Amino acid sequence: MRIPIRMISLATTFFWLFLIVFFVSAVYSVKDVRFEFGEPQMGLTSDNKMLFSLPITIDNRGYYNIGSFKLTTEISDKEGFMIAQGSTLIPLIEKRRETVATHNMTIDINDLIQDSQDYLFNDMKLEVRETVGMELVEVIPVQVQTNLSVHWGAPLYNFTLGEIEYTAFNITHMTITVPIIFENHAFFDLTDNIQIHMYNSTNALLGESQTAIEAPQNAPYQEYVEINVSTVAITETGYFKLYFSTPFFNFGPLVFPYG
Amino acid sequence: MAEEEKGFKKRLQKFTGKALKATIKGVLFYGIYFVLSMFLAPISEMVPGFQQTIEIFVMVYIVLMVIGELTGGTIFQYFFNAAKALFVILYLIFSLKGGIVGMTIQNVNLIADLRLFLAVAMLLGLLGFAKSVFQAINFLNEKAEHVHI
Numbered sequence: 001m002r003i004p005i006r007m008i009s010l011a012t013t014f015f016w017l018f019l020i021v022f023f024v025s026a027v028y029s030v031k032d033v034r035f036e037f038g039e040p041q042m043g044l045t046s047d048n049k050m051l052f053s054l055p056i057t058i059d060n061r062g063y064y065n066i067g068s069f070k071l072t073t074e075i076s077d078k079e080g081f082m083i084a085q086g087s088t089l090i091p092l093i094e095k096r097r098e099t100v101a102t103h104n105m106t107i108d109i110n111d112l113i114q115d116s117q118d119y120l121f122n123d124m125k126l127e128v129r130e131t132v133g134m135e136l137v138e139v140i141p142v143q144v145q146t147n148l149s150v151h152w153g154a155p156l157y158n159f160t161l162g163e164i165e166y167t168a169f170n171i172t173h174m175t176i177t178v179p180i181i182f183e184n185h186a187f188f189d190l191t192d193n194i195q196i197h198m199y200n201s202t203n204a205l206l207g208e209s210q211t212a213i214e215a216p217q218n219a220p221y222q223e224y225v226e227i228n229v230s231t232v233a234i235t236e237t238g239y240f241k242l243y244f245s246t247p248f249f250n251f252g253p254l255v256f257p258y259g
Numbered sequence: 260m261a262e263e264e265k266g267f268k269k270r271l272q273k274f275t276g277k278a279l280k281a282t283i284k285g286v287l288f289y290g291i292y293f294v295l296s297m298f299l300a301p302i303s304e305m306v307p308g309f310q311q312t313i314e315i316f317v318m319v320y321i322v323l324m325v326i327g328e329l330t331g332g333t334i335f336q337y338f339f340n341a342a343k344a345l346f347v348i349l350y351l352i353f354s355l356k357g358g359i360v361g362m363t364i365q366n367v368n369l370i371a372d373l374r375l376f377l378a379v380a381m382l383l384g385l386l387g388f389a390k391s392v393f394q395a396i397n398f399l400n401e402k403a404e405h406v407h408i
Contacts, residue, residue, distance in 0.1 A: 001397045008390045015383050023376060024298045031301040141372040148366075 029062030067138035153185030184215040281328035337395035344387035
């Protein structure tokens with residue numbers, strides 16, 4: 001019976017040593033792994049969605065490979081409604097090598113506007129959930145999760161039409177000058193085309209015009225749009241209908257009464 | 260009287276030998292822990308209580324090991340060895356919270372799935388326990404063989 005006991009002793013000692021050395025070296029190896037997140041970039045996809053790109057560099061100077069690296073970003077509003085989701089999977093990060101990847105995420109602002117027009121006109125807080133999952137040494141699953149609160153800046157913040165000016169154009173027509181005022185709080189420059197339709201109190205279309213605007217981010221905007229309307233048809237009260245067309249979204253009509 | 264003194268000297272010599280062996284084993288084990296703890300330093304800085312957990316484990320393990328050595332040559336040695344193996348299993352289960360270890364640092368939640376490590380460690384612990392049982396049976400067997408009827 002002594003020999004089997006000795007064999008068990010030897011095997012147990014060997015496997016304990018192997019397990020401890022493996023675990024300690026795996027933990028020690030993690031300290032030599034560096035994650036770097038580059039400057040986020042923004043672009044436009046072929047189907048006119050906003051594209052966020054976050055370059056990720058993983059420098060694995062440890063002793064072991066890292067498997068199934070997955071970065072997931074979920075953006076939701078304060079009610080928990082999911083706005084955007086994106087994930088990036090790197091199946092294998094080899095040891096002693098630098099791996100570069102890009103974490104992409106698309107946001108369809110048209111979808112957002114359908115849910116709520118507040119995204120265009122009001123600033124708000126959005127919840128971002130970042131999850132990083134990976135398999136250390138390709139066998140130990142580890143997950144890191146954090147919640148962030150980010151500021152959503154409305155591209156047409158405080159949008160309003162200013163005091164309307166009436167100028168005689170000729171005997172039958174007059175020129176209506178409508179000031180357009182807003183602030184672009186968004187993180188992108190707004191290149192917009194606004195169509196404005198003027199209606200009288202009997203819902204008859206008096207005239208229409210359009211203007212191209214360029215509003216840089218975080219800057220106030222004030223410009224004028226002129227509409228030639230028939231003097232006869234004009235009434236004391238009525239309304240304007242505005243249609244917005246940008247590379248990121250199309251929106252309208254937005255109704256503003258006058259008089 | 261002289262025989263009694265001789266017997267006492269022999270027992271003292273035997274006990275000193277055991278104590279020396281236990282001390283060497285304890286110091287060696289602590290030395291291994293000391294070296295490994297340097298490699299685990301990054302995790303100790305990150306995880307609060309990790310160092311303490313390991314230290315308690317090492318302390319109890321060394322105490323059981325020393326007692327096991329001091330009771331060498333008796334059946335109690337195997338009891339303490341079995342207790343040591345069971346302690347390893349139970350301590351790992353409790354300290355690793357069933358294999359899913361989670362912690363929160365500021366706003367960041369970290370979850371590590373150590374179930375595979377725990378399973379292997381538990382199997383090795385059970386193997387150690389089985390070994391102690393076998394040794395105890397073997398010890399009793401050998402004792403029985405030496406009895407002259």
